[in-house]
Amino acid sequence: MTNIAFTHNGRPTVGVELELHLVDARTGDLVSAANDLLTELGRDHPDGEHPKAKHELFQSTVEIITGVCDTPEQARIDLQTTLAELTDVARPRGIKIVSSGTHPFAVARNQMVSPKQRYHDLIESMQWPARRLLICGMHVHVGVRDGERAITIINELQRHLPLFLALSSSSPYFEGEDSGLASARSKVFESLPTAGLPPQLADWVDFEAFMSTLIDSECIRSIREVWWDIRPHPDFGTVELRMCDATPTIREATALAGLAQTLVAWCDARIDAGDLPAPPREWTVRENRWLASRYGTDASLVVEGDDANVPRRRPVAELLAELLNELDDTATSLGTQGELAAVAEILHTGSGARRQRDLIGSGATLVDVVHHLADELAAELDADRPDR
Template identity: 50%
Template sequence: MHIDFSPSPRTSLGVEWELELVDLDTRELTGASDALLAAISPEGDGEHPKAKHELLQSCVEVITGVCTTVAEARADLAGTVGELQGPAAERNVGLMCSGTHPMTDWSTQRVTDTERYHQLIERNQWLARQLQIFGVHVHCGVRAPEKAIPIVNALLGYLPHFLSLSASSPYWIGSDTGLASYRSKVFEALPTAGLPYQLGGWEEFEKYMDILIHSHAIESIREVWWDIRPHPNFGTVELRICDGLPSLDEISCVAALAQCLVERFDHQLDDGYTLPEPRPWLVRENKWRAARYGLDAEIVVDNTGRVQPVTEAITNLVEDLLPLARRLDCAAELELIPKLIERGASYQRQRACAAAHEGKLEPVVDLLIGEMRDGLNL
């Protein structure tokens, strides 16, 4: 099976941001996507170039065009969110983003009425019905198909960095799960989600996709929802590991880190280097540690079992990538990461808010709405 890959001329950038739609009276999720998308679509038919339906009617996905810099992607997202804010306010709907909603029961939510989503539910049953989860996906352009799989494999070594920074789903249906990122555990229950298989190259990727399709495991490669995956149509590597991020400040941090790493790996391949491939056991263990402990995790850094605080690993990586970030014009965003660590990831801020309000979660929803509206001012 041949899979066309549309190479990107540079390490371009695209971001997808899944927004929760919240009833401002109850603070619960509300199925307002049809009304909001109709209000902002040019023809009033719900078709908007940069805002889309998602599985649940309580979510709208905002997407950028192909961007060159992090600042351009941020401005693109902000423009579309700005279009949504007025119609949302008119309908008493708040906009926010977190890996999971702190309180809402997934069984109360309506599925968007499309054939694709109905087929997803039919195939996966409750595993799909429970996908009341929200994420941020970052696409980074890759200049040749033969580079995509080595870059995916190399990025697995940095999976805990992205997950711990973005972890924002400590709560599930009103209870504290004890995890920093419960979303990552919910999503990997699907048979084609979670950690990618570490394949040997593009031809092996094509063969594996061919087997999945012919064995009726999937109907198209769009149904392979790995934490990090190649996206042939866009000519990118897509990082899907991140929990939903409440603010554009945090999205900028994550996008800058992703763009710098992919740029580095792309040029190392040009220079004849063989990119590192962490052992599968190490990748799995580090994902669990990041999901469980977030920024308090100690991650395994080599095959001897040596560990390092993930905050130290992230801080060292930022310093190492700064010269490259200056060339990509994202140094300012990358340098915000230590400030974000000091401020605390979203799961930490949510728990602190709940503790300050005797465990009540409505104030946590208000916090998340406010962070999307006002930013973190890092």
């Protein structure tokens, strides 16, 4: 069995990856412009590559990433700096930037695959499930001390995975159709063989055995090809939360990053105190993941009963309020109270999915939705750039 080294992190650092759509400023349709934009962005960097703006599967998408940050506020500034650079090279070309789990009406089969060989290999290996991955997500990395602790934290975080999915849900429309879901992206992505919920793992040795089985049998070539909703990232020394749709604003992205960082720190302290709750049952998490993808912030999730109580359903709003209250002391210690307040705000302003559906309900078209999404992201960016 392969031994997998886990990089030690002495504090709960945070990092964010956000995937973005490139759209025509007039028509709202996707534009395969990533090559040109990334080439221009990379001109003043070693090897011609911008360190924080990357290719994604299709040339109509770009991923921006932060460095290793101590706070969500640092991550917000980092994301906005790169987004500003991307916007500055996109605007003269008549291109807008959109952040959402799906583009409302673009068609996957019309998109050009990015030039990196690993994306062509993915298409060849996975075929139809990969060819339809016209989706954008947000990933959050939080530093932890060791692999054993990472597995324990991941087991607990699965309880809260549906809340992250509900709050980030921003993909009600896919290829011109109303999916009936708040997060169509989550259902599209889980069609990959190593995506979706992770298996329940007992410890780090169990994780090593799982990965060794897939790598030694040549089902995958590296750990990077396991795309669970939550996974350990041994090289970074992090727990990586991957279940979120790309949120329409940087504010929402960093709010959820703050929630992730606070939750991981809370779990870490509970492990030390010996009072971390027993992990949730896999079937409950699976049902709640479906309910969150279907109904978003309007979902009522299953709460497990014990020997004296039967399971019941409770609204996302109630569960989130209780979670934020539980995390209050940890948030005060970390300085993430502002991000947790912004998480609660999502329930009042409506998730990205709710805002898109409200537009359509008022008579807007899917093209109008795209322009609204672009304007929402641009307005937030321009508000922090008084020169514009």
